Structures are given as structure tokens and as C-alpha cells.
Amino acid sequence: MSDPVGTPVVAVALDGVGWHPGAWRRSPEEARRSATAAYWRDLVLPLDDAGVDVVTWEDPFGIPGDGYGEPAARADRLRVAPEPVLLASALAPSTRRVALVPSVVTTHTEPFHVATAVATLDHASLGRAGVRLRADATRTRARLLGRRDLPPLETATRDAPLSLAARDEVFADAGEVAEVLGRLWDSWEDDAEIRDATTGRFVDRDRLHHIDFVGDHLAVKGPSIVPRSPQGRPPVLVLAHDPRAFALAAAAADVVLVTPDAPYPGDDAAGSVARVRAAEAAAGRAEPPLRVLGEVDVVLGATREEATRRLAELDALAHPGGGAWRSDAVVVVGTPVDLLARADTWRAAGLDGLRLRPAEHAVDLPLLLEHVLPHLVDAGRPVLTLRERLGLERPRSRYAAPTREDAS
């Protein structure tokens, strides 16, 4: 892949006060402030200065849950989940280089609002916006809106027929949402605003396009209300475990987030990349190949023993009756050197980069900043759009008339 910086793409995933459900017990004051701008600025500005490529925000949509399945209300869990597109927007003016990527639940939002909000984030950040799309099949979250009827997601077996049908439905819906986003972002050609005083026309309406999307799940007429943004189409990210998510990524994303090792035996980093390439072939992908980032939870310590002890303590806080953190990603419990060694292995196996998920913001982010990120990212890197950083060209609008080069 063309890489203008020459280093792996490094994203840091921020979520609450850290990815481990016990993290808030260590940082109660941070947890209390976790919807304020000051809290997020303090986290993001050092990452921006360090040269980190991307910061992402999760969207539990409702109250945060512990993992797969219907989220259960518990008094001993962090219950703060601000709207991530607005969080990202509030960080745009005070950051310079880092790309801002909120997650959006496609199942319960209006694609028109999502398209215009992400395009606006791209304008406000001068080309540093992206969006991670997530389909959600839980009944608990559907009931927050009361608009879509979903059966309870059966957690005992992931393959219960009702849950399979619900997942089919929400992923099919997400595919249509992704298609609508791309079309709306293309619905204004770059030079649509002409300000022609002679004819009194502000725009050339021949360069604005109805998208006329009619799918099985939704229909959107268009065009967008937002003129084309600096990147044209902000990059789309999809996290994939489910085969449906690999298919969605291959059809509609620019970046796919995969789990490069256990807990899925046989799915080592090379295996994950092979699954991505197979999905691309099956989808007949015409776009540039997906950028593949590995999902890594991080519990760091000066020694392996210290890291192991930290995880044990977090687990004891989160699961007083016994039990361990159930993560969907690789969990690296070790020293910064251990993490860098794994990163080298994954890089050699074909991953384009990593998304690092700190178990505890207050502890793991400073360790990452001091001991890991200086080896992975370039603190002196230039200001780039997210597409540029990913080595992706700025696309022409699909509605634009072919140029002479296209014809030749």
C-alpha cells in the first residue's frame, strides 16, 4: 500500500475511562467528568502531539454493556455514553493532525443525518473525519427508540435462529446505509458552487445530484444539504468478526478492523488478512484494497508480572464473584517491549496497522505515549487528511461527468 508516512497506521480507541469494565473503579473522578470537553481534550491533545493517526470513539448507543449480547443495567458499571459524533466535533478545533473517527449505529439512525454530520466534521477538521459503522441487533437498544421490533438477542448460543434473522436484517440495513452515505457525499460535485453574478446562480445545479436510492430497508432522495467536504468521502471503518461484517466491509468500507490472533483459533494475523481478501473477492470490490488494522486491548506494566497483576486487580473489581474480562480483541498483557514485538509480527503478516484499546485510560495511555507510540508513529509527521494518511486518493464524485483521462 502507498504509505506517505512509512509507518504503520496507529489508531487509539477511547471509550469511557478505558476498555476494561473495572477501569472506572480506579478513576472515579475521571468517570464523573467523562462527558465534559476538558476530560476528552486532556486525553486527545497528547495523542495529537505524539503523531497518532486516528482517535476513535465507541457508541454503545444506550448504556455501555460488558460485551456481546443485550446490555444489562448494573449499578457497578460506568453509565455515561455521550454522543460520539458530537464528541469528535468538539475536538476538531483544538487538534491539528489526528483523524477523528466516531462510531455510529446504523440500525437506529437516519443515514441522512449521519452523512451530513460526518461531512460537517470533515469540514470542521479540514479533512480529518472518518466514521465507523456498527449494526446493532439488540432489542434493548431498539426499545430506546421504539421504532424497530427486534427479538431479544440470545446470548446462550450465538446461532439461535431469531438472533441470526435479526443479525441478517441489521447487516443488510447497514449495507444500504453505507451505500446512501457514499452517494450523499458524492451528491455535490466539488465545483458545484459557482457564484455566477451574470446569471444570478449560486450553484450549478447540473453538478448537484439526486441520489434516488431505493433499497429493501430505506429510501433516500438526496442530494445532501452539505457541500462536498475536504476528503470528498470521509473513510468508513467496519469492525469484523461476523462473516456479515467482513462482507459489509468489503462492499462499503475503506478500513476493516480485525482480531489478529486468539480467541479465534486459526485466525492469526495472516489468516485475518486472507479472510479480508476473500471477502473482497466475493464482493467483487473495485475500490482500493481494504486497509486492515488489528484490534488490540492493552494492559501494560513495567514488567509482565506487573501487567498481569493489574489485569487481575481490574478483573477482581469488575467481577467480584470471580470471572475475567471477556474481550472480542487480542489482549496484550505485558511490557511495552512485548507489545512492540507483537506489532512487528502483525506488520510482517500483512496488517497495515493497529487499533490500540487501552484497558485503563489513566494508566495505559501514559505508558503508550512514553514507551510505545514513539516507536510506532512519527511525531514530526506532516498534516494530512485521513485519506492521505491511509494512502487513499481523493475520489471524484460518482456523478461527475467523465473527464478526458477517464475516456482514454
Added chain:
Amino acid sequence: MSAGAERPAERRPPGRRQVRLGAHFPGVNATSVWSDPASGSHIDFSSFVHMARTAERSRFDFFFLAEGLRLREKKGRIHDLDVVGRPDTLAVLAALSAVTEHLGLVGTLTTTYNEPYEVARQLATLDHLSGGRAGWNAVTSPDAFTGANFRRGGFLDRADRYDRAAEFVTVVRSLWRSWGVDDLVADTDGARFVRDVEVGAFSHRGRHFDVEGHFPLPRSPQVEPVVLQAGDSDAGRAFGATHADGIFTLARGLDEARAFSADLKGRAAAAGRDPDHLLILPAATFALGDTTEEAERHAAEVRRAQVSGATALQFLERFYNRDLSGYDPDGPLPDVEPLPEPEDPLLVQGQVVPTVDVVAQVREWRELAAAKGLSLRDLVVEVSARQTFVGTAAEIAEQIDHRVQTGAADGFILVPHLSPGGLDELAERVVPLLQERGSVPASYTGRTLRENLGLPAEPPVRSHPVRSHP
């Protein structure tokens, strides 16, 4: 509050009413002049920063954004004569929260193509991020034309829209209040983040919404972000008087404005509310000059710039209900008669439909044009909207203050005709005069938008708690 007694705001003459000021970013309509060399971008974030900072330097209470969810069309083609294109309201306000400290951030969001849970979470997020500066202008959208951009579609009957809006706002407020004052405990020893498992729980079953769950945000700085309402119909007024903290309305003549304000405040009182806690905030345009004559000249130039020949034809089409694109704007008014209904329903998509008798209206304009020797374009310049306030800085300050002191309004949402610098002169020259009079405080004295607007910091509960089913 003893410290506040020494602040300039408290020195105002007794009985003087405070002038509330909003700064309206130039909109997607014929008010905004894009042909002026000083006209900059309507989409670059730097334009929003410029205007918001200007407003904050001059102690405006809030920045205001309108909403448009579908580009206007004529016969299926995009309307191309005015400014076209705008950003997403909430994303811009969230970004502006990072470059301002005191300014309220008020956005227009429809109750028709959003869900209460989403809007409640978005505005509570904005309120947390901005430290208590969020506001919402709640509107309704009746038309299937806009609905074509949304999953929900365009099914909502005009008669039902305020019914849905009232239930919508009630549910939103219930979610904002779903966390009590002491619900976030973050007690690490007791292993409780929230007081008990039911914190934030809601359950509502009504005609339009059937929702339940747990709200994922603690009580925000304002508890309830400020709610404005726009809509002048009887149903709109009833809705606003019951549910809103302020009414965003049209500028009117002095007597009509007083009657409107008295009607709304009377309705609020009848609903058991303090009428001072329902602010009447008309949108107002302005033209400023060093002398009265210069201001008048400037006003006329701006109106002419707002009405190009093509815009004049488009304006008249809404009254003629005919396609007039073949007529010469510099010639006389079209000699064809107006139609009672548009000859083609696609002629005026997404535009406000006149409610007057179009035949009588056109007859009146023909007589006016004949008497004054006006071309088609001259006539439209003459009869289309005039600036609300025209004059020197001192005259405009007097006009604004007079209206507020005599009960015609509680303040104004000022709409400049240029982006991004259209507010600069007014902010620098007129607002200081209002401050000298004691009608606008010298600085921000409140912590939140609600406090700066003189609204109760802890709004009374207006809706039933949603935990109990109706």
C-alpha cells in the same frame, strides 16, 4: 449572590427590561447576499468561528442555526439562485463549543425526522460539552418532500404535527430529568457508579412513541437545555406557550408585535407559568449607516442585491402559481392572471406557500408598479421583506430597546445578510449603546445560557415523570 451585586449587569435602572440577543448565521434564503465581494464561505468552519466570536465579544446570549433538510426545488430541479448548502446543525454547534466560553449554542432540529431518545442524548451531550450552553429550537416538518430523505418518510398529517411535537418534547425533557441530583455516586469502595440500578430508567407509552430503557448521561449543567419554538399558527402558539422557554418568530409592526407577545404571554400565564419565563424573540434584519440617509441608501442596495432578476421571477411565481421563467425581469409585470393553485405541484417545492388571495395581491402590485413606474424586479425589491432595523447605531439601539421596553419583544435574533462578517459592525457599534443604557449586561454574569437569559436555573417540572405510565 452578593458578589453579583457589584457586577455591571446589576446596575441597570430599576424596572428596565433586559434585551436578549441572538446571532443568526446567514441562512439559505434570499436574505443572504452572496454576490457582495465581502461575502465569504457559508460552509467553511472558519466562517462560523468568526461570527460566533464576534457575537461572544459583544455579549450576545446565543448563536443560532436554522435547519433545512432538503434543498429547495422547482419542477424537480434544485433552486440555484440563493445560497445553497449548509452544515449539520449539531456538529457545528459542538465544534463551536470548543472555541467559545459563554455563548449559548442554539440549533433548530425537527421533531418529525428525529426520535426523542436521539435528540435528548445529543442535546444533553452538547450541554455537557459546552458547560451548560445548549439550546434547541424545536420545529415540525409537515411535508413529504423533506420526508423523502428519511427512513420515516413523509406521512405525518399537518394536523398531527404539534401533537407529535408536544409528546416528543415531553419525552425529551423526561429523559433529561431521568437522573436525579445525587444519582451519580462514583463510589469505588461501595462499587456503585450510580445510586441504584434504575438510575436513568424511563418508560413511556403514548400515541406517537413507545419507548423504554436507561438514559446514558448524567444530569447536564442546565438540566434542561433551553427550548425555543417556532411556528405562528394557533396550534404552534399553544404548543410554544406550554412547552417552550422562548418563541422564535417573525418581526412584525410594533402594534402587531405587542399583540403577539401579549397573546403568547397570556397563554403561558393561563397554563400556570410565569410569563417572564417565556421569551419572545423575533428574527430581525438590519442596515446600519453613519447617517440615517446612508443607512437608508445601504438598505436599498442590500435589498436590490437580495433580489436579482431571476430571484424576482421566482418570488412572483409563488403568487402567480405559474412558470414565469420566460418573462423579462426588467420589463413590466406578467400580463397573465394568477392561478388559484400551482399549475405544476413541483413548481415551488420546499418553499413557503403564500396564504393571501393571490389574485387581489397581484392586482394591488400592478397598480403600485403603474403608479411608480416600476419594472418587475423593481416591484419585487419594493414589496419583498424590508430590513427590520435601519439607521445609525444610536437609532438602531433605540429601536431595539424601545421594542423591548414597551413589551413588543424580549430581544431579537439578528440576521446579517453577509457571511462571515455581517454581524461585526452591529456588534461593535450598537451593542455597546444598549449596554450603556443598562439594557444589555456588560459581561456574562450567568454560568449557563439559561441563567444568562434570565430563565430559572432549575426549571420547574412541566411534564409527568415518565417512569409512571399515563
